[in-house]
Amino acid sequence: MAVIEDWMPPTRENYKFILQLWTFYPLFASLQWVVSWYGMGKTSVANSRFNIPGRIAWMTMESPGFLTLLYIMSTLTRAQGIADLPWQNKVLAGLFVIHYSYRAVMYPLMAPSMSPIHVIVWVLGLSFQLANATCIGSWLAAYGPTTAAAWEAQLAPWSTLQFVVGIAVFYLGLAANYYHDDELREIRRREEQRQARVTLENGTPVQAVDKHYRLPEAGLFQYMLYPHYFVEWVEWAGFYMAAGWGCVPARMFVVNEVFAMLPRAVRGKQWYIQRFGADQVGRRWAVIPGVI
Structure with a gap:
């Protein structure tokens, strides 16, 4: 227990050290x-x-992402003798939890x-x-x-x-x-419904749909193959704006997401072309319209 108490919550020195390592993530990604x-996903090997x-x-x-943030928000303020945080801190923490409670729990x-x-x-x-x-x-x-005056200076x-604009973004x-994730889910829901009809009519067993793919058409899927990646970058760019341009952790989150997801989107477009053909994929971009 003493070891855990020494390590958590993060001291300022540990925070700076982890943040410094975090800035090198793009090299790894x-x-x-x-x-x-x-x-994972399309390229996972089932066996x-x-x-x-x-x-x-x-x-x-x-799930450990938003649980860790909640734990730090609860313990670090007390450890630093902070009686109450400004409302901006609470709103931003709430946005993080909203995103990841969906992403980690509701999505699967x-x-x-x-x-x-x-x-x-x-x-x-x-x-x-x-x-x-x-x-x-x-x-x-x-x-x-951690004060109203500090936030005035930050923004x-x-x-x-x-x-306000950052929160709106x-x-x-x-x-x-949410919308584009649901469009991807709808492809497999329709396949499950189709198989259920075939089973009812012919008595054939229902097969798994975890490897059933089609080219989605709704929303931004008309223009790119990975709009769910693109709009997530937009989402966290808004978070970064609301936190202030001097917030290094929020900036690195956006940068690291792009470096982590962009190669997967580009390779994913190649996968779509191999599976469905260049004619079917058409002029769709991978993830950033007009760029890549």
């Missing part, structure tokens, strides 16, 4: 451009002995099926969540602005306007994320 293997069932892996990989529960996740991908995803939540949680709990010269990205 860039390895995806030269390593084609990625044991690997190192797989974890999709829903279990996803929930245990993503609503999915008709989920492909298995390799244990290496699970470890990498868990590490991302813990590092990110530690940096953002520590900044919000004690090591960023100067238009503090209220910047915060966040919610725009969040709503678009």
Whole structure:
């Protein structure tokens, strides 16, 4: 217990150390451009002995992020002698929890099926969540602005306007994320319904749909193959705006998400072309319209 108390909540020195390591994450994520293997989703191998069932892996990989942030927000303020945090800190922490309570809990529960996740991908995803939540949680709990005056300085010269616009951008990205995630779920829901009709008519057994894919058409899928990635970047760009341009943890979150997800989107477009053909994919971009 003494060891845990010494390590948690993060001291300012530990926070700075983890944040410094976090700034080097893009170098690590860039390895995806030269390593084609990625044991999750479309490219997962169903029969690997190192797989974890999709829903279990996803929930245990993503949930520690918002749980860590809540723990730090609860303990670090007391450790630093902060009686009460400004409302901005609480709002931003709430946005983080809203996103990840959906992403970590509701998303896998609503999915008709989920492909298995390799244990290496699970470890990498868990590490991302813990590092990110530690940096953002520590900044919000004690090591960023903790007074009204500090927030005025953080967001100067238009503090209220910047915060409000940032929150609006966040919610725009969040709503678009929900929408495009549901479009992907709808593909498998329709396949399940189709198989159920065939089973009723012919008596054939229903098959798993975790590897059933079609080209989605609704919303931004008309223009790009991974709009759910793009709008999540928009979402966290809004969070960064609301936290202030000097918030290094929020800035690194946006940067690290782009470096982590962009190679997967580019390779994913290649996968779609191989599976459905260039004519079917058409002029869709991978993830950023007009760029890539």
